[in-house]
Amino acid sequence: xxxxxxxxxxxxxxxxxxxxxxxxxxxxxxxxxxxxxxxxxxxxxxxxxxxxxxxxxxxxxxxxxxxxxxxxxxxxxxxxxxxxxxxxxxxxxxxxxxxxxxxxxxxxxxxxxxxxxxxxxxxxxxxxxxxxxxxxxxxxxxxxxxxxxxxxxxxxxxxxxxxxxxxxxxxxxxxxxxxxxxxxxxxxxxxxxxxxxxxxxxxxxxxxxxxxxxxxxxxxxxxxxxxxxxxxxxxxxxxxxxxxxxxxxxxxxxxxxxxxxxxxxxxxxxxxxxxxxxxxxxxxxxxxxxxxxxxxxxxxxxxxxxxxxxxxxxxxxx
Numbered sequence: 001x002x003x004x005x006x007x008x009x010x011x012x013x014x015x016x017x018x019x020x021x022x023x024x025x026x027x028x029x030x031x032x033x034x035x036x037x038x039x040x041x042x043x044x045x046x047x048x049x050x051x052x053x054x055x056x057x058x059x060x061x062x063x064x065x066x067x068x069x070x071x072x073x074x075x076x077x078x079x080x081x082x083x084x085x086x087x088x089x090x091x092x093x094x095x096x097x098x099x100x101x102x103x104x105x106x107x108x109x110x111x112x113x114x115x116x117x118x119x120x121x122x123x124x125x126x127x128x129x130x131x132x133x134x135x136x137x138x139x140x141x142x143x144x145x146x147x148x149x150x151x152x153x154x155x156x157x158x159x160x161x162x163x164x165x166x167x168x169x170x171x172x173x174x175x176x177x178x179x180x181x182x183x184x185x186x187x188x189x190x191x192x193x194x195x196x197x198x199x200x201x202x203x204x205x206x207x208x209x210x211x212x213x214x215x216x217x218x219x220x221x222x223x224x225x226x227x228x229x230x231x232x233x234x235x236x237x238x239x240x241x242x243x244x245x246x247x248x249x250x251x252x253x254x255x256x257x258x259x260x261x262x263x264x265x266x267x268x269x270x271x272x273x274x275x276x277x278x279x280x281x282x283x284x285x286x287x288x289x290x291x292x293x294x295x296x297x298x299x300x301x302x303x304x305x306x307x308x309x310x311x312x313x314x315x316x317x318x
Contacts, residue, residue, distance in 0.1 A: 001033055001034070001035070001036055002034060002035050002036070002067050002068065002069060002177065003035075003036050003038065003064075003065055003067070003068040003069070004020075004021075004024050004035050004036065004037050004038070004068070004069045004071060005038055005039075005040055005061070005064065005068055005069070005070050005071065006020075006021060006037065006038070006039045006040065006071045006073060007040055007041060007060070007070060007071065007072050007073065007090055007111075008039055008040065008041040008046055008054060008057055008073060009041060009042070009046060009073070009075050009086050009087060009090060010043065010046045010047060010075070010084075010086055011046075011047070011048065011049045011075045011076045011077065011081065012046065012048050012049060012054075012073050012074070012075050012076075013048070013049055013073065013074045013075065013076060013109060013110075013163060014048050014049070014050055014052060015163050015164065015166070016073035016074040016108040016109050016111065016163060016166055017039075017071075017073045017108075019108075019163070019164060019166050019167040019170070020071055020106070020108060020166045020167060020169070020170040021037060022167075022190060023167055023170035023171055023174065023186055023190065024037055024170060024174070025037060026185075026186045026189050026190065027174045027178060027182055027183075027186050030182060030185055030186070031178055031179075031182055034174075034177075034178050034182075038058060039054075039057050039058065040057060040058045040059065040060050040061065041057040041058075041059075041060070041086070041090075042059075042060060042085070042086045042089035042090060042093075043057065043086055044056065044057050044059075045057065046086075049075065049076035060089065060090070060093045063097070064097055064102070064103045065103065066101070066102045066103055067103070068103040068104070069103065069104045069105075069106055069173065070094075070103050070104070070105050070106065071106045071108060071111070071166075072090070072094075072105070072106070072107050072108065072111035072112075072114045072115065073108050073109075073111050073166075074108055074109030074110035074111045074129065074163070075087075075110060075111075082113060082114070082117055087114070087117075090114055091114055091117045091118045092118075094114060094115065094118035094120065095118040095119060095120070098118065098120055100155060100156065101156075102156070103156070104156045104157075104158065104173075105120065105156065105157045105158065106158045106159075106160075106166075106169060106170075106173070107126075107128070107157070107158070107159040107160065108160050108163075108165075108166035108169070109128065109129045109132075109160065109161070109162050109163055109165070109166060110128060110129055110131075110132050111128075111159075112126055112127065112128035112132075112136060112159040112160075113128065113132060113135060113136060113139060115157060115159070116136055116139035116140040116143070117139050120157060121136075121139075121140040121143040121157070121159075122140055122141075122142040122143060123142050123143065124140075124143050124144070124154040124155070124157060125143070125144045125145075125146060125152050125154045126140070126143050126144070126145055126146070126152050126154065126157070126159040127145065127146045127147070127149045127151065127152045127159050127160065127161055128145075128159060128160075128161065129161055129162035129163070130147065130161065130162065131162075133145060133147050148212060148213055148214075148255070149161065149211055149212070149213075150165045150168050150169070150211050150212070150213065151165055151168055151169040151172065151211070153172075158172075158173070161213075164192075167190065167192055168192075171183045171186060171187055171192075174186060208263075208266060209221070209252075209256035209257060209258050209263055209266075210256075212255040212256060213255075214251060214254075214255040216241040216242075216243065216248075216251060217241070217251050217252060217255045217256055219240055219241060220237050220240050220241050220248065220252075220260060221256070221263060223237075223240050224237075224263060224264050224267055225267055228264070228267045228268045228271050228290060228291055229268070229271075229289060229290050229291035230291065231291075232264055232291070234248075234249075234260065234261070237260050237264075248260055264291075265301050265304070265305070266305065268290045268291050268292060268301075269290075269301065269302065269305060269306070271289075271290045272286050272287070272290045272292070272298060272302075272310070275289065275290070276310055282295075283295045283298065283299075283310055286298070298310070
């Protein structure tokens with residue numbers, strides 16, 4: 001059972017708490033031995049930025065289990081209120097309790113600034129809401145601050161961009177710690193889109209290269225994942241984004257860190273691996289159904305990304 005401790009401050013942004021809390025709550029209802037939730041703060045009662053009062057908060061604990069997740073929620077005007085007594089209490093608490101081999105720290109939106117103020121982000125990769133990127137760079141001058149990422153993972157510290165990105169990060173942690181299928185079920189229950197970090201080697205290829213915010217690139221990626229076997233060409237994909245094939249290639253390189261063709265091949269290979277595992281179809285038929293056209297082309301692309309042969313992915317009973 002993994003404890004999830006939400007650290008709540010005055011003027012908190014409610015969705016920074018409610019979004020991740022709901023994701024972990026649903027995960028716990030579907031997998032009862034996964035998470036327990038608790039809410040803490042330097043004050044027992046706080047008023048949120050939207051006017052709702054939250055009471056009966058537990059005090060900041062003297063110790064945090066190594067298997068816990070500590071969630072620091074963002075607050076309105078965080079860059080201007082880090083000098084307040086409650087904010088100082090949280091910063092001092094983080095600096096005192098955090099260890100690189102201890103609990104996982106999750107900074108949601110402007111919550112990343114508390115980790116920076118505690119000196120925990122120096123030399124790390126991180127992000128925050130776009131309004132606070134300059135403040136984050138000032139607080140952690142030796143950090144590598146990403147300005148176009150939904151969330152960033154560096155060791156046991158996770159930081160996310162604005163508000164709803166905390167849900168994306170929570171789903172990522174659920175997939176990483178429990179099961180990707182559980183994360184998908186939680187996302188469906190919440191009616192949100194599941195995106196995961198592009199550098200995560202364990203993620204499904206259906207979800208890779210989606211850790212960006214560019215709507216045109218997402219539009220093309222959505223079209224590919226809806227129909228991987230379609231007769232996609234560079235010009236057809238570019239037409240979806242209302243741009244040229246050359247410019248679309250630049251957008252993919254900047255935002256998705258791959259080319260449109262590489263993304264298409266990875267999604268088609270994911271479908272081919274699934275069919276190899278779940279069906280008795282021949283490689284030739286699988287190639288036709290996944291858009292490769294021929295077994296020879298499938299094998300040629302396969303060798304670029306896979307060390308084992310297609311036959312190695314066959315179900316042992318087939």
